[in-house]
Amino acid sequence: MDSQRxxxxxxxxxxxxxxxxxxxxxALNLKGFHVVLFDISSPAQTIPEGIKFVHGDIRHLADVExxxxxxxxxxxxxxxxxxxxxxxxxxxxxxxxxxxxxxxVLQACQRRGVPRLVYTSTFNVIFGGQVIRNGDESLPYLPLxxxxxxxxxxxxxxxxxxxxxxxxxxxxxxxxxxxxxxRPAGIYGPGEQRHLPRIVSYIERGLFKFVYGDPxxxxxxVHVDNLVQAHILASxxxxxxxxxxxxxxxxxISDGRPVNNFEFFRPLVEGxxxxxxxxxxxxxxxxxxxxLTEMVxxxxxxxxxxxxxxxxxxxxxxxxxxYCSLEKARKELGYEAQPYDLQEVVEWFEAHGHxxxxxxxxxxxxxxxxxxxxxxxxxxxxxxxxxxxLLL
Numbered sequence: 307m308d309s310q311r312x313x314x315x316x317x318x319x320x321x322x323x324x325x326x327x328x329x330x331x332x333a334l335n336l337k338g339f340h341v342v343l344f345d346i347s348s349p350a351q352t353i354p355e356g357i358k359f360v361h362g363d364i365r366h367l368a369d370v371e372x373x374x375x376x377x378x379x380x381x382x383x384x385x386x387x388x389x390x391x392x393x394x395x396x397x398x399x400x401x402x403x404x405x406x407x408x409x410x411v412l413q414a415c416q417r418r419g420v421p422r423l424v425y426t427s428t429f430n431v432i433f434g435g436q437v438i439r440n441g442d443e444s445l446p447y448l449p450l451x452x453x454x455x456x457x458x459x460x461x462x463x464x465x466x467x468x469x470x471x472x473x474x475x476x477x478x479x480x481x482x483x484x485x486x487x488x489r490p491a492g493i494y495g496p497g498e499q500r501h502l503p504r505i506v507s508y509i510e511r512g513l514f515k516f517v518y519g520d521p522x523x524x525x526x527x528v529h530v531d532n533l534v535q536a537h538i539l540a541s542x543x544x545x546x547x548x549x550x551x552x553x554x555x556x557x558x559i560s561d562g563r564p565v566n567n568f569e570f571f572r573p574l575v576e577g578x579x580x581x582x583x584x585x586x587x588x589x590x591x592x593x594x595x596x597x598l599t600e601m602v603x604x605x606x607x608x609x610x611x612x613x614x615x616x617x618x619x620x621x622x623x624x625x626x627x628x629y630c631s632l633e634k635a636r637k638e639l640g641y642e643a644q645p646y647d648l649q650e651v652v653e654w655f656e657a658h659g660h661x662x663x664x665x666x667x668x669x670x671x672x673x674x675x676x677x678x679x680x681x682x683x684x685x686x687x688x689x690x691x692x693x694x695x696l697l698l
Contacts, residue, residue, distance in 0.1 A: 321385030
């Protein structure tokens with residue numbers, strides 16, 4: 307964004323209370339923009355001077371509209387629900403936030419005359435367990451019925467809505483709405499609160515005793531600051547002086563370094579003082595385990611909303627090769643991924659009291675024994691005649 311114009315501009319970030327939304331808001335604030343963070347939960351960190359937080363529910367249009375303060379020239383629609391863990395199994399809330407919430411944001415932009423909207427989407431709109439090597443934005447959306455989870459399905463629906471809204475006339479003759487969508491890989495960075503704490507909790511409880519899938523499988527990640535850079539560049543590329551080059555366009559965003567999922571996390575495991583597991587299990591076995599876990603949650607979730615060890619989508623995302631080209635983002639946005647590693651993540655966890663303690667071995671053995679027994683049961687079940695599949 308052009309810093310010469312920024313003091314007169316306000317940007318609104320939905321999901322601004324979350325890890326990435328807050329990081330994006332802080333970066334824009336440093337560039338001199340007036341920043342409004344909108345979320346149902348306040349940021350965990352102290353809000354810097356110059357950033358305004360508005361509490362509200364994206365499922366309610368009135369709440370969304372009250373977040374539009376001043377001359378909002380760009381909305382970054384980051385808010386979503388159901389990305390991982392037990393959240394993936396709450397279909398009703400996922401739809402309300404991801405689809406209805408997006409409808410509300412689009413309607414508010416049109417009513418308030420906001421000229422630019424950048425949508426934070428996901429790789430998952432084109433991925434559902436099939437192998438993708440160096441894919442690009444010409445790949446078709448995965449048919450909705452083939453998505454193994456409702457989060458990916460609703461993100462696909464929402465992305466289509468956003469891109470189809472490109473060129474929509476704004477009310478009161480204020481021009482048209484320009485939109486684009488960024489499709490990030492898995493986000494990491496110091497202080498990330500969705501995925502990394504769950505992984506570290508598994509490591510500390512002795513549950514990370516095996517890896518799975520083909521050791522040659524490759525996936526991608528994106529450091530939070532690379533993703534921040536991409537969003538700012540995308541907003542610029544929607545401007546008239548950039549020829550609206552990003553209008554109506556999707557872009558894959560990652561660090562540009564395909565890597566085996568488990569090897570990516572090796573520095574985190576070993577950096578916290580744990581041994582990287584030597585055992586490798588078949589992908590199919592872990593998928594069956596995840597499926598049974600989802601069935602148990604479907605039956606018992608209302609009584610005890612436990613955290614599934616893995617979901618089917620998480621098995622695909624971590625164990626099946628899928629990575630995409632950054633060529634379009636480089637050419638049209640000027641995006642260049644900066645190099646990062648997990649060292650700063652290790653240091654963050656160590657600073658917050660994590661790391662291997664001498665008396666952790668006994669508890670690890672107990673947990674691992676129970677989990678191994680369960681996996682043996684799952685393995686036995688795979689030899690039985692196939693049961694009638696319960697649609698989740």
